[in-house]
Amino acid sequence: MPPLIEMRNIQRTYVMGDNLVHALRGVDLTIEKGASIAIMGTSGSGKSTMMNIMGCLDQPSKGQYLLNGKDVSRLSRAQLAEVRGRMIGFVFQSFNLLSRTTALENVELPLLYQGVGARDRHRRAMEALERVGLEKRFDHHPNQLSGGQQQRVAIARALVGQAPIIMADEPTGNLDTKTSYEVMGILQGLVDQGITVVLVTHESDIAAYARRVITLRDGLIVDDKTQEPARAA
Numbered sequence: 635m636p637p638l639i640e641m642r643n644i645q646r647t648y649v650m651g652d653n654l655v656h657a658l659r660g661v662d663l664t665i666e667k668g669a670s671i672a673i674m675g676t677s678g679s680g681k682s683t684m685m686n687i688m689g690c691l692d693q694p695s696k697g698q699y700l701l702n703g704k705d706v707s708r709l710s711r712a713q714l715a716e717v718r719g720r721m722i723g724f725v726f727q728s729f730n731l732l733s734r735t736t737a738l739e740n741v742e743l744p745l746l747y748q749g750v751g752a753r754d755r756h757r758r759a760m761e762a763l764e765r766v767g768l769e770k771r772f773d774h775h776p777n778q779l780s781g782g783q784q785q786r787v788a789i790a791r792a793l794v795g796q797a798p799i800i801m802a803d804e805p806t807g808n809l810d811t812k813t814s815y816e817v818m819g820i821l822q823g824l825v826d827q828g829i830t831v832v833l834v835t836h837e838s839d840i841a842a843y844a845r846r847v848i849t850l851r852d853g854l855i856v857d858d859k860t861q862e863p864a865r866a867a
């Protein structure tokens with residue numbers, strides 16, 4: 635069985651005026667199914683670029699990216715969007731919830747785009763909210779929820795498409811310490827269920843919850859270590 639994620643000599647170069655910016659300079663990375671990965675690095679290290687390529691939001695300038703054994707390096711935008719919808723759920727620092735819709739409707743949204751019928755959308759969204767402990771607040775709007783509860787809704791939305799990979803970009807950046815650890819506990823629970831979680835963070839105490847920590851500097855992986863993850867209380 636091939637690795638879930640395999641990056642081979644991934645390079646990404648941007649043109650900024652008269653300058654070339656080498657965001658990634660030749661990254662090799664393999665991630666197995668059910669892994670828990672934290673990607674760390676200072677601003678400008680390339681971690682966001684790596685996340686974008688890994689999440690099929692961007693394409694490498696050079697190199698090969700295999701997702702579940704399929705080369706997605708040169709797919710069209712439409713093909714990348716299809717792969718994203720099937721393989722990847724995203725969680726962001728700013729939650730990205732629609733303010734005028736309920737928690738349930740926010741979670742249903744990806745299924746609406748996929749053409750799933752109303753009854754099935756409702757059922758699957760409620761199941762996703764149950765997985766993050768918010769089934770009793772399904773009819774609340776984002777402004778009626780705490781920051782931690784909003785992030786739980788965002789995680790439920792990432793789960794509802796039943797993707798095998800969750801990619802979380804600074805998911806605790808807008809949360810207090812206690813709530814951050816609660817969110818990490820939820821993400822760890824997903825790993826325990828066999829979902830692969832890839833986390834971008836600049837906080838070492840958040841990276842401590844991952845089984846593997848990758849550090850980027852100047853577009854290169856400079857450290858790749860495994861560890862016994864911290865567990866949420």
